[in-house]
Amino acid sequence: MARRRTERMIVTRVEGSDDDSTRVVNRRPDELIVEEPMSIQLDGTLVSTTMRTPGHDYELAVGFCLTDGLLAGHPVVGVRYCADGSAVDSEFNIVTVETGGRAPAPTPRLGNVSSSCGWCGSEQLDDLCARLDPLAPGAAVDLDVIGSIADRVLHGQGLFAATGSVHAAAAFDASGNVLVTREDVGRHNAVDKVIGAITLGSVSGATVPATGLGLFVSGRASIEMVQKAWAAGFSTLVAVSAPTALAVDAARRANLVLAGFVRGTDFNVYAPERL
Numbered sequence: 001m002a003r004r005r006t007e008r009m010i011v012t013r014v015e016g017s018d019d020d021s022t023r024v025v026n027r028r029p030d031e032l033i034v035e036e037p038m039s040i041q042l043d044g045t046l047v048s049t050t051m052r053t054p055g056h057d058y059e060l061a062v063g064f065c066l067t068d069g070l071l072a073g074h075p076v077v078g079v080r081y082c083a084d085g086s087a088v089d090s091e092f093n094i095v096t097v098e099t100g101g102r103a104p105a106p107t108p109r110l111g112n113v114s115s116s117c118g119w120c121g122s123e124q125l126d127d128l129c130a131r132l133d134p135l136a137p138g139a140a141v142d143l144d145v146i147g148s149i150a151d152r153v154l155h156g157q158g159l160f161a162a163t164g165s166v167h168a169a170a171a172f173d174a175s176g177n178v179l180v181t182r183e184d185v186g187r188h189n190a191v192d193k194v195i196g197a198i199t200l201g202s203v204s205g206a207t208v209p210a211t212g213l214g215l216f217v218s219g220r221a222s223i224e225m226v227q228k229a230w231a232a233g234f235s236t237l238v239a240v241s242a243p244t245a246l247a248v249d250a251a252r253r254a255n256l257v258l259a260g261f262v263r264g265t266d267f268n269v270y271a272p273e274r275l
Contacts, residue, residue, distance in 0.1 A: 045105065063191070132230050132254070171234075237259070257271060
Protein backbone atom coordinates (compact mmCIF):
# COMPACT_ATOMS: atom_id res chain seq x y z
CA MET A 1 0.00 0.00 0.00
CA ALA A 2 1.43 3.40 -1.02
CA ARG A 3 1.60 5.78 1.92
CA ARG A 4 0.99 9.51 1.76
CA ARG A 5 4.34 11.23 2.25
CA THR A 6 3.32 14.83 1.53
CA GLU A 7 0.18 16.86 2.09
CA ARG A 8 -0.96 19.90 0.14
CA MET A 9 -2.22 22.83 2.22
CA ILE A 10 -3.23 26.39 1.44
CA VAL A 11 -0.81 28.94 2.92
CA THR A 12 -0.35 32.70 2.85
CA ARG A 13 2.64 33.82 0.81
CA VAL A 14 4.20 37.20 1.61
CA GLU A 15 6.63 38.65 -0.92
CA GLY A 16 8.55 41.90 -0.51
CA SER A 17 10.02 44.21 -3.12
CA ASP A 18 13.75 44.85 -3.46
CA ASP A 19 13.44 48.10 -1.46
CA ASP A 20 10.83 46.72 0.99
CA SER A 21 8.48 49.53 0.01
CA THR A 22 5.63 47.19 -0.90
CA ARG A 23 4.56 43.67 -0.05
CA VAL A 24 2.43 41.28 -2.04
CA VAL A 25 0.24 38.90 -0.04
CA ASN A 26 -1.55 36.00 -1.69
CA ARG A 27 -2.91 32.56 -0.94
CA ARG A 28 -1.52 29.51 -2.68
CA PRO A 29 -1.06 25.75 -2.21
CA ASP A 30 2.13 24.44 -0.64
CA GLU A 31 3.45 20.89 -0.34
CA LEU A 32 4.29 19.85 3.24
CA ILE A 33 6.04 16.72 4.48
CA VAL A 34 4.04 14.21 6.51
CA GLU A 35 5.29 13.24 9.97
CA GLU A 36 3.74 10.29 11.84
CA PRO A 37 4.75 8.08 14.78
CA MET A 38 5.96 4.57 14.08
CA SER A 39 6.45 1.92 16.74
CA ILE A 40 9.25 -0.60 16.19
CA GLN A 41 9.03 -4.06 17.69
CA LEU A 42 11.67 -6.77 17.82
CA ASP A 43 10.21 -10.28 18.00
CA GLY A 44 6.99 -8.73 19.29
CA THR A 45 8.57 -6.53 21.99
CA LEU A 46 8.30 -2.74 21.63
CA VAL A 47 11.76 -1.20 21.42
CA SER A 48 11.11 2.34 20.18
CA THR A 49 8.61 4.81 18.79
CA THR A 50 9.99 7.34 16.33
CA MET A 51 8.51 10.24 14.39
CA ARG A 52 9.11 9.54 10.72
CA THR A 53 7.97 10.22 7.18
CA PRO A 54 5.96 7.18 5.98
CA GLY A 55 7.67 5.05 3.37
CA HIS A 56 10.42 2.41 3.50
CA ASP A 57 9.13 1.52 6.98
CA TYR A 58 10.58 -2.00 6.95
CA GLU A 59 14.01 -0.59 6.15
CA LEU A 60 13.70 1.94 8.97
CA ALA A 61 12.79 -0.74 11.52
CA VAL A 62 15.58 -3.11 10.45
CA GLY A 63 18.16 -0.32 10.29
CA PHE A 64 17.22 0.88 13.76
CA CYS A 65 17.49 -2.61 15.26
CA LEU A 66 20.88 -3.18 13.64
CA THR A 67 22.47 0.16 14.54
CA ASP A 68 21.18 0.02 18.11
CA GLY A 69 22.83 -3.37 18.54
CA LEU A 70 19.52 -5.12 19.15
CA LEU A 71 20.09 -7.85 16.56
CA ALA A 72 23.40 -8.87 18.18
CA GLY A 73 24.57 -10.35 14.90
CA HIS A 74 21.47 -12.46 14.28
CA PRO A 75 19.86 -12.35 10.83
CA VAL A 76 16.44 -10.86 10.18
CA VAL A 77 14.03 -13.58 9.07
CA GLY A 78 10.97 -11.41 8.56
CA VAL A 79 9.49 -7.92 8.75
CA ARG A 80 5.79 -7.08 8.83
CA TYR A 81 3.29 -4.48 9.90
CA CYS A 82 1.72 -5.05 13.32
CA ALA A 83 2.53 -8.14 15.40
CA ASP A 84 -0.89 -9.06 16.71
CA GLY A 85 -3.59 -7.19 14.82
CA SER A 86 -4.64 -5.50 11.62
CA ALA A 87 -2.11 -3.27 9.89
CA VAL A 88 -5.01 -1.15 8.70
CA ASP A 89 -6.28 -0.68 12.26
CA SER A 90 -2.83 0.53 13.34
CA GLU A 91 -2.64 2.78 10.26
CA PHE A 92 0.55 1.01 9.19
CA ASN A 93 2.40 2.63 12.10
CA ILE A 94 3.62 -0.53 13.88
CA VAL A 95 6.43 -2.61 12.35
CA THR A 96 7.78 -5.85 13.79
CA VAL A 97 11.27 -7.13 12.97
CA GLU A 98 11.60 -10.88 13.46
CA THR A 99 14.67 -12.99 14.22
CA GLY A 100 12.73 -16.06 15.31
CA GLY A 101 13.51 -15.23 18.93
CA ARG A 102 17.28 -15.53 18.39
CA ALA A 103 18.10 -11.91 19.22
CA PRO A 104 18.51 -11.12 22.94
CA ALA A 105 15.43 -9.89 24.75
CA PRO A 106 15.42 -6.15 23.97
CA THR A 107 15.34 -3.31 26.47
CA PRO A 108 12.98 -0.58 25.22
CA ARG A 109 14.20 3.02 25.07
CA LEU A 110 12.58 5.34 27.56
CA GLY A 111 10.11 7.67 25.85
CA ASN A 112 9.75 8.45 22.19
CA VAL A 113 12.52 9.22 19.72
CA SER A 114 11.96 12.61 18.11
CA SER A 115 12.61 13.32 14.45
CA SER A 116 15.86 15.07 15.38
CA CYS A 117 17.89 12.66 17.52
CA GLY A 118 17.62 9.50 19.57
CA TRP A 119 20.75 9.65 21.75
CA CYS A 120 20.32 10.20 25.46
CA GLY A 121 23.76 11.56 26.42
CA SER A 122 27.53 11.38 26.12
CA GLU A 123 27.74 8.57 28.68
CA GLN A 124 26.70 6.19 25.90
CA LEU A 125 30.02 6.63 24.06
CA ASP A 126 31.95 4.25 26.31
CA ASP A 127 29.17 1.66 25.94
CA LEU A 128 29.31 2.11 22.18
CA CYS A 129 33.06 1.57 22.09
CA ALA A 130 32.67 -1.54 24.21
CA ARG A 131 30.03 -2.93 21.82
CA LEU A 132 31.76 -2.16 18.52
CA ASP A 133 35.29 -3.02 17.42
CA PRO A 134 37.32 -0.33 15.64
CA LEU A 135 36.95 -0.47 11.88
CA ALA A 136 39.76 -2.02 9.89
CA PRO A 137 41.92 0.65 8.21
CA GLY A 138 40.77 1.16 4.63
CA ALA A 139 42.27 2.52 1.45
CA ALA A 140 43.28 6.17 1.20
CA VAL A 141 40.29 8.49 0.97
CA ASP A 142 39.61 9.92 -2.48
CA LEU A 143 39.20 13.60 -1.68
CA ASP A 144 37.61 14.30 -5.08
CA VAL A 145 34.84 11.80 -4.31
CA ILE A 146 34.15 13.41 -0.92
CA GLY A 147 33.97 16.85 -2.55
CA SER A 148 31.50 15.74 -5.22
CA ILE A 149 29.13 13.48 -3.33
CA ALA A 150 26.71 16.16 -2.03
CA ASP A 151 25.86 17.28 -5.57
CA ARG A 152 25.43 13.68 -6.71
CA VAL A 153 23.01 12.86 -3.88
CA LEU A 154 20.95 15.99 -4.58
CA HIS A 155 19.57 14.42 -7.76
CA GLY A 156 17.83 11.75 -5.67
CA GLN A 157 16.15 14.12 -3.21
CA GLY A 158 12.65 14.34 -4.68
CA LEU A 159 10.92 14.99 -1.36
CA PHE A 160 13.32 17.82 -0.54
CA ALA A 161 12.67 19.39 -3.94
CA ALA A 162 8.92 19.22 -3.26
CA THR A 163 8.88 20.38 0.37
CA GLY A 164 12.30 21.72 1.41
CA SER A 165 11.87 20.08 4.81
CA VAL A 166 13.46 16.63 4.83
CA HIS A 167 16.90 15.17 5.43
CA ALA A 168 18.68 12.80 3.09
CA ALA A 169 21.10 9.93 3.57
CA ALA A 170 22.87 7.95 0.90
CA ALA A 171 25.38 5.14 0.50
CA PHE A 172 28.10 5.57 -2.12
CA ASP A 173 31.02 3.53 -3.36
CA ALA A 174 34.72 4.37 -3.72
CA SER A 175 34.12 5.79 -7.20
CA GLY A 176 31.41 8.15 -5.95
CA ASN A 177 28.49 6.18 -7.38
CA VAL A 178 25.35 6.70 -5.29
CA LEU A 179 23.95 3.24 -4.48
CA VAL A 180 20.83 4.20 -2.55
CA THR A 181 19.24 7.43 -1.27
CA ARG A 182 16.54 7.79 1.36
CA GLU A 183 14.73 10.87 2.70
CA ASP A 184 12.91 11.44 5.97
CA VAL A 185 11.87 14.23 8.31
CA GLY A 186 14.43 12.76 10.73
CA ARG A 187 18.06 12.54 9.71
CA HIS A 188 18.64 9.41 11.80
CA ASN A 189 15.59 7.82 10.19
CA ALA A 190 16.97 8.46 6.70
CA VAL A 191 20.22 6.78 7.75
CA ASP A 192 18.39 3.79 9.24
CA LYS A 193 16.42 3.43 6.00
CA VAL A 194 19.66 3.32 3.98
CA ILE A 195 21.20 0.76 6.34
CA GLY A 196 17.99 -1.26 6.47
CA ALA A 197 17.80 -1.37 2.67
CA ILE A 198 21.34 -2.73 2.52
CA THR A 199 20.69 -5.24 5.31
CA LEU A 200 17.59 -6.56 3.55
CA GLY A 201 19.58 -7.08 0.35
CA SER A 202 17.78 -4.39 -1.63
CA VAL A 203 20.90 -2.49 -2.74
CA SER A 204 23.09 -3.88 -5.50
CA GLY A 205 26.79 -3.71 -4.68
CA ALA A 206 26.32 -3.20 -0.94
CA THR A 207 26.28 -5.46 2.10
CA VAL A 208 26.56 -5.05 5.86
CA PRO A 209 29.22 -4.53 7.06
CA ALA A 210 29.55 -1.81 4.43
CA THR A 211 33.35 -1.98 4.24
CA GLY A 212 34.78 0.38 1.65
CA LEU A 213 31.53 2.33 1.25
CA GLY A 214 30.69 5.85 2.34
CA LEU A 215 27.60 7.24 4.07
CA PHE A 216 26.37 10.75 3.23
CA VAL A 217 24.08 12.73 5.56
CA SER A 218 22.49 16.11 5.11
CA GLY A 219 22.85 18.46 8.05
CA ARG A 220 25.31 17.98 10.89
CA ALA A 221 27.25 14.87 11.84
CA SER A 222 26.02 14.13 15.34
CA ILE A 223 27.25 11.32 17.58
CA GLU A 224 24.27 9.24 16.49
CA MET A 225 25.30 9.51 12.83
CA VAL A 226 28.76 8.20 13.76
CA GLN A 227 27.20 5.40 15.82
CA LYS A 228 25.05 4.26 12.90
CA ALA A 229 27.85 4.49 10.32
CA TRP A 230 30.17 2.57 12.66
CA ALA A 231 27.60 -0.11 13.49
CA ALA A 232 26.92 -0.71 9.79
CA GLY A 233 30.63 -0.88 8.98
CA PHE A 234 30.89 2.15 6.67
CA SER A 235 34.44 3.37 6.09
CA THR A 236 33.59 7.05 5.56
CA LEU A 237 30.93 9.46 6.84
CA VAL A 238 30.33 12.68 4.89
CA ALA A 239 28.13 15.50 6.22
CA VAL A 240 27.01 18.80 4.72
CA SER A 241 27.39 20.61 8.06
CA ALA A 242 29.79 20.39 10.99
CA PRO A 243 30.17 17.46 13.39
CA THR A 244 29.95 17.71 17.15
CA ALA A 245 33.05 17.29 19.31
CA LEU A 246 31.66 14.01 20.64
CA ALA A 247 31.09 12.77 17.10
CA VAL A 248 34.71 13.53 16.20
CA ASP A 249 35.95 11.73 19.32
CA ALA A 250 33.85 8.68 18.44
CA ALA A 251 34.93 8.68 14.78
CA ARG A 252 38.60 8.77 15.73
CA ARG A 253 38.13 5.88 18.13
CA ALA A 254 36.24 3.96 15.44
CA ASN A 255 38.83 4.51 12.67
CA LEU A 256 35.97 6.09 10.70
CA VAL A 257 36.87 8.83 8.20
CA LEU A 258 34.67 11.83 9.03
CA ALA A 259 34.32 14.83 6.70
CA GLY A 260 32.13 17.85 7.40
CA PHE A 261 31.15 21.18 5.83
CA VAL A 262 31.17 19.37 2.48
CA ARG A 263 29.89 22.10 0.20
CA GLY A 264 31.23 22.33 -3.30
CA THR A 265 34.86 21.31 -3.47
CA ASP A 266 35.81 22.51 0.04
CA PHE A 267 35.43 20.55 3.27
CA ASN A 268 37.07 19.68 6.57
CA VAL A 269 38.35 16.22 7.53
CA TYR A 270 37.91 15.69 11.28
CA ALA A 271 38.90 12.04 11.51
CA PRO A 272 41.53 10.80 11.27
CA GLU A 273 43.35 13.72 12.82
CA ARG A 274 45.90 13.61 9.98
CA LEU A 275 45.44 12.25 6.46
